[in-house]
Amino acid sequence: MSIESLLRERFSQAIGLAFGSQFANDPMVKPGDPKFADYQCNAALALSRQLGRSPRELAAEILRHLEIADMCELPTIAGPGFINVRLSTAWLSAQLGDLLADSAAKARGGVKWTTEQSTVVVDYAGPNIAKEMHVGHLRSSILGDVIARILAFVGHEVVRQNHVGDFGTQFGMLIRQAGDLKLDTGELPRISDLDSYYKQAAERDKNDPQFAAEARQAVVALQSGDPEALRLWRWIREESRRHCREIFALLNITLTQADERGESFYSHRLPEVVQLLSAALAFDGDGSRVEEARESEYVTKAFVTQSQGALCVFLPGYVDKDKKPLPLIIRKGDGAYLYATTDLAALYFRIIEDKTTPEETAPLDHNWHADRIIYTTDARQAQHFAMVFDTIRAAHWDINPVTRRPVVLQHAAFGSILGEDGKPFKTRSGETVKLRELLTEAVQRAETVVREKNPDLPVAARELVARAVGISAVKYADLRQDRTTDYQFSWDRMLALEGNTGPYLQYTFARIRSILRKAGTKLPPSVAINLSTPQERDLGRRILQFNDVIEAVLHDLKPHYLCTYMYELCGSFSSFYENCPVLQAATPEIRQSRLALSELAGMVLNIGWHDLLGLELLEEM
RNA sequence: GCGCCCGUAGCGCAAUUGGAUAGAGCGCGUGGCUUCGAACCACGAGGUUGCAGGUUCGAGUCCUGCCGGGCGCACCA
Numbered sequence: 001m002s003i004e005s006l007l008r009e010r011f012s013q014a015i016g017l018a019f020g021s022q023f024a025n026d027p028m029v030k031p032g033d034p035k036f037a038d039y040q041c042n043a044a045l046a047l048s049r050q051l052g053r054s055p056r057e058l059a060a061e062i063l064r065h066l067e068i069a070d071m072c073e074l075p076t077i078a079g080p081g082f083i084n085v086r087l088s089t090a091w092l093s094a095q096l097g098d099l100l101a102d103s104a105a106k107a108r109g110g111v112k113w114t115t116e117q118s119t120v121v122v123d124y125a126g127p128n129i130a131k132e133m134h135v136g137h138l139r140s141s142i143l144g145d146v147i148a149r150i151l152a153f154v155g156h157e158v159v160r161q162n163h164v165g166d167f168g169t170q171f172g173m174l175i176r177q178a179g180d181l182k183l184d185t186g187e188l189p190r191i192s193d194l195d196s197y198y199k200q201a202a203e204r205d206k207n208d209p210q211f212a213a214e215a216r217q218a219v220v221a222l223q224s225g226d227p228e229a230l231r232l233w234r235w236i237r238e239e240s241r242r243h244c245r246e247i248f249a250l251l252n253i254t255l256t257q258a259d260e261r262g263e264s265f266y267s268h269r270l271p272e273v274v275q276l277l278s279a280a281l282a283f284d285g286d287g288s289r290v291e292e293a294r295e296s297e298y299v300t301k302a303f304v305t306q307s308q309g310a311l312c313v314f315l316p317g318y319v320d321k322d323k324k325p326l327p328l329i330i331r332k333g334d335g336a337y338l339y340a341t342t343d344l345a346a347l348y349f350r351i352i353e354d355k356t357t358p359e360e361t362a363p364l365d366h367n368w369h370a371d372r373i374i375y376t377t378d379a380r381q382a383q384h385f386a387m388v389f390d391t392i393r394a395a396h397w398d399i400n401p402v403t404r405r406p407v408v409l410q411h412a413a414f415g416s417i418l419g420e421d422g423k424p425f426k427t428r429s430g431e432t433v434k435l436r437e438l439l440t441e442a443v444q445r446a447e448t449v450v451r452e453k454n455p456d457l458p459v460a461a462r463e464l465v466a467r468a469v470g471i472s473a474v475k476y477a478d479l480r481q482d483r484t485t486d487y488q489f490s491w492d493r494m495l496a497l498e499g500n501t502g503p504y505l506q507y508t509f510a511r512i513r514s515i516l517r518k519a520g521t522k523l524p525p526s527v528a529i530n531l532s533t534p535q536e537r538d539l540g541r542r543i544l545q546f547n548d549v550i551e552a553v554l555h556d557l558k559p560h561y562l563c564t565y566m567y568e569l570c571g572s573f574s575s576f577y578e579n580c581p582v583l584q585a586a587t588p589e590i591r592q593s594r595l596a597l598s599e600l601a602g603m604v605l606n607i608g609w610h611d612l613l614g615l616e617l618l619e620e621m
Numbered sequence: 622g623c624g625c626c627c628g629u630a631g632c633g634c635a636a637u638u639g640g641a642u643a644g645a646g647c648g649c650g651u652g653g654c655u656u657c658g659a660a661c662c663a664c665g666a667g668g669u670u671g672c673a674g675g676u677u678c679g680a681g682u683c684c685u686g687c688c689g690g691g692c693g694c695a696c697c698a
Contacts, residue, residue: 004637030637033644042640048678055678079641080678128698165698263698310696321623321694332696339698380692382625415626416691453660481634484626486691488633492647497660499646500634507660515657552637564635568645578653578662621660 001095001110003039004029004548006071007085011041014065019058023047031545037076037084038541044081055081092540093529099544100596101525109607111547113155118371121159121350122148125248125255126377128165129240129262130174130194133247134432135425135489136378139414142475142614143483144376145253146559147412149612150550159368162255163346164244166237166262168339170198172219175232176211177201179218191243194236219336223267250439250471252614258363266345270337273345274311274330278304280395281313299325302394309333315390318383328387343388347373348397351407369400372408374557379413379484386411412557415486417478425489439471445495446470446503453497454621461620468616469495469503475615476502480563500567505609508570510621512602515582517619519595530593535576542572543600546608559613566608573601 011027032040044059051058059077066075073086099110124144127133144160152158177197204211221229241257248255266273281304299314306312312327320326330341350370355361361368375385389409392398398407419425427433447466450457457465477494481487497503531537542565549565552558582598585591609615 028640030640033641036641040640045640045678082641126698168698170697308695312695319623319694323623327695329696334696336696338696342698378692379626381698383693384698386625413626422690449660454658485634486627490633493633496647501646503660507658511658511661518657548637556637560635561637564645571645574661575663577657581657583657620658 001099001105001544002112002547002551003087003544004031004551007039007041007068010066010068010071011043011062011083014062014067015043015047017065018061019047019051023050032082032084036078036082038087039085041083041085042081044077044083048081059083087541089531089537092537092544093531095544096529096531096540096596096600097527099600100523100527100529103525106600106603108153109546109604110544111154111550111607117155117157119157119159119368120151121161121368121370121373122151122376123161123163123346123374124148124376125244125253126163126165127240127244128168128170130171130198130236131240132191132195133244133435135417135435135438136432138435138438138474139417139478139483139487140376140378141248141251141253141255142478143412143414143559144374145251145255146479146613147374147376147557149254149614150553150559150562153607153612154550154554157364159350159363159370160255160259161346161350162244162260162262164240164260164262166233166240167222167264167267167342169216169219169336170202171222171233171236172215172217173201173205173211174198174236175218175222175229176215177204178232178236188235188239188242191239194239247435247439251435251475252471252616254614256363261346263339263342266342266349267337269345269349270341273348274337274341276348277313277330277344277391277395278311280397302391304330313387313391313394315387315394317390318387328391340384340388343385344391347388347392347409351392352397352401369402370407371400371403371405372410374410374412376412376414379415382411382413410557412483414483418486418488420488420490422488439474441491442470442474442495443467444470445491446473449495449497449503450621457620465618465621468618469506469621472506472615473502475613476505476563479559479613480567482560483558500563502615505566505570505605506616506618506621508573509602509605509609509617510619511577512573512598512605513619515598516595516602518583523592523596523599527592527596528589529596530590533580535572535579536594536597539569539572539576539597539601542569543597543604546604550612562608562612566605569601569604573598 007029008027011029012024015027016024028042028046029039030042032038041062044055044062047058048055056077059081062083063075063077068075068085071087071091073088076084078084099106122144125137125141127137148158148160174197177200181197205215218229222233281302299316302313302315304311304313307327310327310329310333311331312329314325314327318326328340329338330344331337350368350373355367392409398409399405400407417425425433443466446469447462450462450465450469473494478487480500494501495503497507529540531540545565549561553561576597580594582591582594585594606617610617
């Protein structure tokens with residue numbers, strides 16, 4: 001049930017009747033300032049220029065054709081021509097009653113299934129093997145996972161992809177280093193050891209030309225399938241996977257082994273992809289036009305050519321610091337491929353390729369032919385993805401081979417995590433902060449808080465609570481902020497018990513559950529919802545807005561809308577809790593109505609917090 | 622230098638994409654527990670939205686120019 005789309009329909013119809021359907025496309029309905037209205041329609045203001053009449057006059061005209069008495073109080077015109085609408089209490093009650101009676105809708109918090117089901121690839125997390133996961137992976141992992149969860153919740157076929165860095169130049173160093181250490185490949189190393197080998201190898205690579213040369217040879221050996229190099233590589237990868245599984249489990253990230261498809265997966269496809277791409281951008285096979293394009297000052301059409309020894313894609317609109325055309329390099333001078341090539345190959349795989357083996361189709365059991373692909377990586381890669389997407393479009397590889405429609409390519413970029421000093425988040429000694437250690441600290445700090453606030457909680461329960469509170473606080477603090485901005489990490493703020501924080505929301509849920517436990521009886525499916533106090537009305541209206549919030553989140557890929565909504569829902573519930581006794585309500589009817597409101601609020605929180613944000617809720621804390 | 626992003630209350634952030642008197646939170650001040658969990662609620666103070674122009678009935682939001690900050694800009698990912 002979507003309040004906004006219902007109102008949109010009503011207003012569109014009225015506008016169409018009043019002025020003609022060509023003006024009724026966008027009735028400009030949005031939630032209003034609560035001081036004036038639940039919703040407002042601003043169409044009259046927008047139409048005034050087109051129609052050459054005063055907005056207030058047009059608003060009055062719209063009202064004459066508006067049929068809305070079943071949902072709303074009498075609409076009013078305010079200011080320059082806003083139409084204010086207040087939902088009628090009777091209508092709200094009826095909607096809540098319907099939601100309660102329809103067990104399927106209730107289990108979804110009233111969120112509708114999508115009417116345009118599509119296959120969406122969400123590419124996120126993407127850690128490097130041989131390195132411990134660090135804060136740099138945090139935002140990508142949790143934002144990507146939430147986006148994937150919400151898309152799946154409304155009914156899209158979601159393909160999660162963990163594009164792990166497992167085949168780049170750096171593995172040459174690592175294999176070379178492993179050779180020196182004469183590592184026993186019989187038993188798994190520890191990830192922390194791998195991490196330090198990595199640092200040592202990088203150091204040697206920088207300072208020892210002999211080592212660097214041998215490292216490059218090791219890359220060649222690896223890519224050509226040398227058994228010893230492969231054996232070391234698999235050994236490293238195995239431990240890395242174990243480590244990632246552990247972190248994903250702690251963070252409740254839904255990625256599984258079936259979702260992992262690293263750079264190595266695409267490595268053998270790269271020569272072919274480069275060839276196909278060159279052909280696709282060959283200007284209908286007319287090589288002379290490539291020459292012409294290369295000579296010209298500005299790039300007017302995408303083409304592939306050798307430049308300074310490297311194979312490059314040149315695209316319109318990209319220039320370097322000297323205003324010269326900026327290439328997307330797809331093959332280095334030494335013949336090796338880079339991440340741009342792998343990204344292009346991955347896009348080709350996700351959109352175009354027919355898949356033959358179960359390994360290829362996983363995690364689905366059929367061809368993908370993605371309709372939409374979302375990358376959750378940091379904002380610094382914006383230009384890279386813009387170029388990769390433009391390349392794909394120039395080659396017409398963005399056309400879905402089944403539907404013939406363009407694939408939606410989106411970079412859901414996010415800002416950096418900063419320390420409390422506003423500079424990039426590092427440990428005191430300047431090292432990157434490891435996720436394992438960060439999460440351990442979160443749980444420890446949460447335990448201190450829990451011990452203080454609820455000393456009577458048994459130790460075993462306290463540990464569970466501390467874990468749920470600590471991990472959720474870290475994730476929620478990140479998710480509640482607009483992803484596009486840098487985010488300042490602060491233990492004190494995220495673990496605060498008041499304000500828009502994880503602990504506050506969890507506490508509110510625990511209070512809801514506490515009431516429902518004490519009430520004992522199960523609610524009958526049919527309950528008359530009474531919204532006679534302002535707090536009940538406010539809570540009821542908010543519950544019914546859940547669907548609209550989910551739509552907004554998916555429209556902008558911004559989970560913080562959902563966080564703000566749930567925080568406000570909790571605020572509404574707290575006010576309700578304060579002013580409206582539930583268990584000791586004046587009459588059995590009101591008691592039942594208030595129990596129902598509590599249950600619906602708890603239901604929405606459970607879906608939003610647990611199912612969509614992937615956070616833990618607690619019956620008691 | 623070129624390009625992208627950002628600048629909102631003391632602090633960290635919102636503002637449904639051009640709509641009303643810019644909102645909550647933390648912190649500060651005041652009031653509320655013999656009633657469902659006070660980890661809560663209610664009330665108050667706090668703003669020239671970096672600066673200056675422009676477009677518009679209407680600008681935190683769009684355009685131009687400054688000031689300040691971040692990031693990216695050829696073989697790393």
